[in-house]
Amino acid sequence: MNSTLSIAVLSGKGGVGKTNITLNLAYALHQAGFRTLLMDCDLGLANLDVLLGITPQQNLQDTLLGEARVEDVLCQIAPGLDVLPAASGVPEMNDMHPELRELLLARLKPVLGRYDYVFMDMGAGISETVQAFAALAALRIVVITPEPTSLTDSYALIKVLNSRYGVQDFKVLVNQATSAREAQNSFDKLYGACHHFLQLKPELLGHIRMDKHLPEAVCRQKPLLLYAPGSQAAQDLQSLASRLQKARQGMLDWLGKRDVLQEER
Ligand SMILES: Nc1ncnc2c1ncn2[C@@H]1O[C@H](COP(=O)(O)OP(=O)(O)OP(=O)(O)O)[C@@H](O)[C@H]1O
Ligand SMILES: [Mg+2]
Numbered sequence: 001m002n003s004t005l006s007i008a009v010l011s012g013k014g015g016v017g018k019t020n021i022t023l024n025l026a027y028a029l030h031q032a033g034f035r036t037l038l039m040d041c042d043l044g045l046a047n048l049d050v051l052l053g054i055t056p057q058q059n060l061q062d063t064l065l066g067e068a069r070v071e072d073v074l075c076q077i078a079p080g081l082d083v084l085p086a087a088s089g090v091p092e093m094n095d096m097h098p099e100l101r102e103l104l105l106a107r108l109k110p111v112l113g114r115y116d117y118v119f120m121d122m123g124a125g126i127s128e129t130v131q132a133f134a135a136l137a138a139l140r141i142v143v144i145t146p147e148p149t150s151l152t153d154s155y156a157l158i159k160v161l162n163s164r165y166g167v168q169d170f171k172v173l174v175n176q177a178t179s180a181r182e183a184q185n186s187f188d189k190l191y192g193a194c195h196h197f198l199q200l201k202p203e204l205l206g207h208i209r210m211d212k213h214l215p216e217a218v219c220r221q222k223p224l225l226l227y228a229p230g231s232q233a234a235q236d237l238q239s240l241a242s243r244l245q246k247a248r249q250g251m252l253d254w255l256g257k258r259d260v261l262q263e264e265r
Contacts, residue, residue, distance in 0.1 A: 001256040002113065002255050002256055002257075002258060002259060002260055003116065003252055003255055003256065004112055004113055004117070004118055004255065004260045005116065005118070005138055005139060005244075005247075005248040005251060005255060006112070006118040006120065006136070006137045006138045006139070006261055007117065007120065007137060007140070007141060007244070008041075008120045008122055008133055008134045008137035008139070008140050008141070009021060009022045009119060009120065009121055009122060009141050009143060010122050010134055010140060010141065010143065010157060011122075011124050011142065011153070011154060011157070012125065012126070012142075012144075012152070012154040012155070012156055012157040013124060013145075013147070013149055013150045013153040013154070014124035014125065016124070016143045016144065016145050016150055016175055017143055017145070017175040017176065017214075018121055018122065018124070018143050019047055019048060019051060019121050020051065020214060020217075020218065021141075021143060021175065021208065021237070022038060022048075022119045022120075022121040023038065023048060023051055023121075023223050024223050024225050024234070024237045025119065025237060025240060025241050025244065026038045026117065026119050027081070027223045027225045027226070028225060028237055028238050028240075028241030029116070029117050029241050029244065029245070030078060030080055030081040031225070032241065032245065033080075034080070034115075034117055034245075035080045035114060035115045035116045035117075036080065036081050036115055036116065036117045036118075037074075037082050037083075037084060037111075037112065037114075037115040037117070037118045037119065038077075038081070038083045038084070038119050038121065039083075039084045039118060039119065039120045039121065040059075040060065040083070040084060040085050040121055041086065041120040041122045041123070041129070041133055042086065042121055042122060042123040043060070043086050043123065043129060044123055044127075045088055045123060046059070046085065046086035046087060046088045047088070048083060048086075048121055049085045050221065051218060051223070052077060052083065052221065052222075052223070053221030054077075054083070054085075056073070056075050056083075056085040058072060058073045058085075059073060059086050059087045060073060060084055060085065060086045060104070061086065061087045062087075063104070064100060064103060064104055064107075069107075070084070070107050070108060070110075070111045071111065073085070074111070082115075095127055095128050095129060096128065096129045096132075098132075101129070101132055105136075105261060108261070109259070109260065109261070112260040112261065113260060116248070117244070117248070118260060120133055122134065125153075125157070126156065126160050130157075131160065131161060131164060131165065133261075134161055134165075135161060135165035135264075136262060136263055138251065138262075139169070139171060139251075140161075140167070140169065140171065141171050141172075141205060142154050142157065142158065142170050142171070142172050142173070142202070143173050143175050144172060144173070144174055144175070144187075144190060145174070145175055145176045145177075145186075146174065146176070146177060146178075146182055146183070146185070146186040151186065151189055151190050151193075154172075154190060155190060155193050158170055158190075158194055158198070158200065158202065159198060162198055162200060165263065166264065168200055170194075170200070170202040170203070171202070171203050171204075171205040172187055172190060172191075172202050172204050172205060173205045173206060173207065173208070173240070174186050174187055174206075174207040175207070175208045176208070176209075176210045177207045177208065177210065178209070178210055179209075180207060183204075183207030184204070187202075187204045190202065191204075205240060205243060206236065206240045206243060207236065208233050208236040208237060208240070209232045209233055209236055210233075211224075211232045211233035213228035213231040213232075213233060213234070214231075214233050216228070224237065225237065225238075
């Protein structure tokens with residue numbers, strides 16, 4: 001029976017913090033004893049490897065366009081924490097042909113079930129690949145910042161996923177917030193638009209404070225949780241990881257009835 005929780009991390013606007021959030025949430029859950037996979041699904045401009053300071057020999061594209069097996073491409077970062085790296089600068093991957101996507105899914109499926117959590121770090125925006133993977137995940141985290149452009153772009157992302165794939169469940173994470181109140185205000189605006197125009201009720205997962213340690217960690221190519229575990233943003237990420245643990249616990253029955261990656265309708 002499936003017990004893997006797949007999570008797509010999305011955003012309308014680029015550069016809002018998806019890759020760092022994905023990496024650190026995966027790290028936190030790994031530290032809590034869960035088997036965790038980090039998939040770099042930013043297939044056009046991958047950079048999980050850069051944030052980790054690793055140089056993968058092979059990547060996801062090699063399993064699609066070449067001979068490599070998914071097992072050969074996996075990079076073990078620590079026991080129980082693996083990364084599936086992607087190549088950068090392969091534009092055709094960003095608007096992946098449906099046939100290629102099916103092939104990728106078929107190759108991934110036997111591997112994904114080994115993990116408690118599978119995180120998919122998506123590229124920004126609403127490419128076909130983003131839409132397809134977001135619709136397949138069991139849970140979607142839409143990352144926003146308090147900037148108005150981030151709000152309008154994330155609304156557009158939610159709208160297209162809802163109208164094209166019938167997706168209704170969205171969790172919202174406000175990054176680079178200066179306070180809990182600012183985060184709540186940003187969320188309220190997005191919620192208001194989603195509720196009014198789409199009759200959807202996205203949920204606020206939480207927020208991460210603006211923290212200078214985060215760009216420092218990026219420059220050192222280390223996850224924030226390793227570089228500055230006591231920092232404000234690291235504390236926020238830890239409490240978000242606990243929330244994801246509770247969410248998975250509550251979803252186990254439902255997860256048991258579906259595949260790791262499966263569309264709802
Ligand atoms: N909470 C934060 N506090 C301070 N700076 C942050 C925070 N979150 C993200 N940043 C900054 O934003 C930059 C971009 O982050 P990241 O690469 O994770 O974004 P992204 O959404 O994955 O971008 P892309 O859309 O290009 O994939 C980081 O390098 C960091 O400097
Ligand atoms: Mg990114």
